[in-house]
Amino acid sequence: EAGVAQSPRYKIIEKRQSVAFWCNPISGHATLYWYQQILGQGPKLLIQFQNNGVVDDSQLPKDRFSAERLKGVDSTLKIQPAKLEDSAVYLCASSPRAGDGELFFGEGSRLTVL
Amino acid sequence: GENVEQHPSTLSVQEGDSAVIKCTYSDSASNYFPWYKQELGKRPQLIIDIRSNVGEKKDQRIAVTLNKTAKHFSLHITETQPEDSAVYFCAASLYKLSFGAGTTVTVRA
Numbered sequence: 001e002a003g004v005a006q007s008p009r010y011k012i013i014e015k016r017q018s019v020a021f022w023c024n025p026i027s028g029h030a031t032l033y034w035y036q037q038i039l040g041q042g043p044k045l046l047i048q049f050q051n052n053g054v055v056d057d058s059q060l061p062k063d064r065f066s067a068e069r070l071k072g073v074d075s076t077l078k079i080q081p082a083k084l085e086d087s088a089v090y091l092c093a094s095s096p097r098a099g100d101g102e103l104f105f106g107e108g109s110r111l112t113v114l
Numbered sequence: 115g116e117n118v119e120q121h122p123s124t125l126s127v128q129e130g131d132s133a134v135i136k137c138t139y140s141d142s143a144s145n146y147f148p149w150y151k152q153e154l155g156k157r158p159q160l161i162i163d164i165r166s167n168v169g170e171k172k173d174q175r176i177a178v179t180l181n182k183t184a185k186h187f188s189l190h191i192t193e194t195q196p197e198d199s200a201v202y203f204c205a206a207s208l209y210k211l212s213f214g215a216g217t218t219v220t221v222r223a
Binding site: 033040041042043044045048055056058091098101102103105106107108 | 115118120146148156157158159160163203205209210211212213214215216
């Protein structure tokens with residue numbers, strides 16, 4: 001079974017620039033999550049999708065972050081404009097159902113904002 | 115929202131000894147408590163989980179205990195080996211998963 005795919009793996013940008021990350025979840029998984037993991041901290045949920053609808057985006061900084069999951073499969077997370085404090089690993093995860101059961105994580109996209 | 119606290123932040127043990135990591139959660143309605151292991155530069159992976167209707171669960175050298183009254187749960191690793199060195203995260207969930215800050219475990223040979 002193919003795992004969660006993410007790209008790019010690494011991205012370096014200047015502050016105030018924009019960046020987009022892509023995620024392809026495990027086939028058939030209805031729930032998709034984007035987590036932000038700052039160095040030395042636990043993953044923090046940014047947004048959770050159930051199929052193509054948003055279940056929770058309470059911790060997403062909506063003035064600069066946006067995410068979509070078109071057709072309930074792939075998802076993109078965008079940051080515009082980026083700030084220094086956005087430097088982190090952005091982890092995408094998927095699960096068959098929401099809030100219960102194993103989350104399958106991708107390798108992550110490491111963002112460095114200079 | 116759910117707040118998960120995890121202690122200690124770092125733990126160094128001699129190979130063969132036991133390691134214990136403790137977590138507390140704030141939302142008494144949370145009913146699912148997984149533990150994830152993250153090796154350096156790798157993705158987090160589930161190692162064991164427990165649900166609120168169970169007090170203890172064991173899988174070979176790892177075990178998790180849950181005290182719903184006190185709202186805390188613990189991970190126990192026995193007979194530690196060098197490959198157990200990693201960062202371990204606890205989490206709690208009702209509808210969404212909230213993670214603790216992590217414990218860096220180092221197993222000394």
